[in-house]
Amino acid sequence: HPSNPQMEGNSGLRRANCRAKGGAPGFKVAILGAAGGIGQPLALLMKMNPLVSVLHLYDVVNAPGVTADVSHMDTGAVVRGFLGQPQLENALTGMDLVIIPAGVPRKPGMTRDDLFKINAGIVRTLCEGIAKCCPNAIVNLISNPVNSTVPIAAEVFKNAGTFDPKKLLGVTTLDVVRANTFVAEVLGVDPREVSVPVIGGHAGVTILPLLSQVNPPSSFTPDEVKYLTDRIQNGGTEVVEAKAGAGSATLSMAYAAVKFADACLRGLKGDAGIIECSFVTSAVTELPFFATKVRLGRTGAEEIFPLGPLNEFERIGLEKAKKELAESIQKGINFIRK
Numbered sequence: 001h002p003s004n005p006q007m008e009g010n011s012g013l014r015r016a017n018c019r020a021k022g023g024a025p026g027f028k029v030a031i032l033g034a035a036g037g038i039g040q041p042l043a044l045l046m047k048m049n050p051l052v053s054v055l056h057l058y059d060v061v062n063a064p065g066v067t068a069d070v071s072h073m074d075t076g077a078v079v080r081g082f083l084g085q086p087q088l089e090n091a092l093t094g095m096d097l098v099i100i101p102a103g104v105p106r107k108p109g110m111t112r113d114d115l116f117k118i119n120a121g122i123v124r125t126l127c128e129g130i131a132k133c134c135p136n137a138i139v140n141l142i143s144n145p146v147n148s149t150v151p152i153a154a155e156v157f158k159n160a161g162t163f164d165p166k167k168l169l170g171v172t173t174l175d176v177v178r179a180n181t182f183v184a185e186v187l188g189v190d191p192r193e194v195s196v197p198v199i200g201g202h203a204g205v206t207i208l209p210l211l212s213q214v215n216p217p218s219s220f221t222p223d224e225v226k227y228l229t230d231r232i233q234n235g236g237t238e239v240v241e242a243k244a245g246a247g248s249a250t251l252s253m254a255y256a257a258v259k260f261a262d263a264c265l266r267g268l269k270g271d272a273g274i275i276e277c278s279f280v281t282s283a284v285t286e287l288p289f290f291a292t293k294v295r296l297g298r299t300g301a302e303e304i305f306p307l308g309p310l311n312e313f314e315r316i317g318l319e320k321a322k323k324e325l326a327e328s329i330q331k332g333i334n335f336i337r338k
């Protein structure tokens with residue numbers, strides 16, 4: 001009913017209950033910030049994912065419209081909308097996976113860290129809800145600055161006594177997607193045939209593509225290495241400038257978010273050999289969080305892979321990345337502790 005504050009996008013309740021009783025496969029997924037530039041195409045793509053049985057769309061604005069729209073798609077997932085803080089708990093209860101693209105995006109001239117002031121508080125509130133209503137859910141955190149919002153989320157979960165490091169995953173897939181695209185262009189091959197590990201974090205020099213570990217093994221001239229590293233590190237800024245004040249990457253980000261969420265769901269389902277890069281709690285460097293390849297399984301990021309052999313250029317890049325990362329991580333931790 002349109003006046004029902006907790007919107008049913010379609011006559012979903014009966015179907016959702018049936019499925020739950022029948023134990024049919026499918027996961028319950030919430031998107032927080034579902035009416036935004038990323039949230040809307042992400043909702044569309046998750047509604048198309050056969051692993052999703054229930055899709056909750058939460059935002060502080062426009063959730064009813066997006067829910068009504070997406071719910072008309074004749075795919076399996078039951079869609080429900082939730083508008084505003086009073087409905088956050090209902091949006092989160094029972095979820096297996098929570099994807100968070102809530103928060104403000106950059107405009108030209110801004111760094112991702114400039115978003116901290118607004119987005120840190122948004123992420124804190126949403127994570128407090130997760131700790132209370134679905135403490136066992138996998139969390140895919142997209143809101144920037146990811147290098148600080150993931151530590152914020154970890155602190156909130158620690159305070160609530162619910163922190164499971166395997167289940168908190170910062171989404172860096174867009175860096176990998178860009179790296180695959182730009183490297184394929186240089187090599188003159190199909191991007192689907194290329195796999196580039198991108199480690200570190202998700203901002204400027206903390207984004208460290210490992211071109212020496214590209215699959216299939218490929219060699220690059222020093223000029224190509226410089227061009228590719230710069231372009232991958234500044235891919236977000238390239239989009240921010242092209243959009244000229246209208247926001248940052250949304251469509252390629254929704255694609256990347258779905259790629260990563262689908263990998264998480266296949267891991268939850270028990271599929272073997274699911275490996276993606278993600279910014280997670282990690283012991284591969286001296287920093288408490290770091291992005292590397294991880295293996296996704298039934299309980300989240302079950303294995304964190306080491307960096308592998310780095311060349312001289314990458315070793316220098318790693319030192320720069322760690323320096324900036326350390327500050328961004330500490331800033332996130334301080335936001336909750338102080």
Ligand code: NAD
Nearest residue numbers: 033035036037038060101102103104105142143144174253
């Ligand atoms: P947007 O402004 O288009 O959408 C953000 C949405 O969040 C809006 O609908 C807004 O109403 C909602 N929102 C604000 N406060 C909220 C709250 N407290 N609870 C729930 N929803 C809330 O922005 P966008 O382009 O979709 O980008 C969202 C975020 O994702 C930004 O921080 C951006 O920097 C980040 N981002 C990250 C990556 C990445 O690779 N990790 C890539 C692109 C963008």
Ligand code: LMR
Nearest residue numbers: 106144235236237248249
């Ligand atoms: C991106 O990499 O596109 C996002 O982090 C958004 C941004 O601000 O660049």
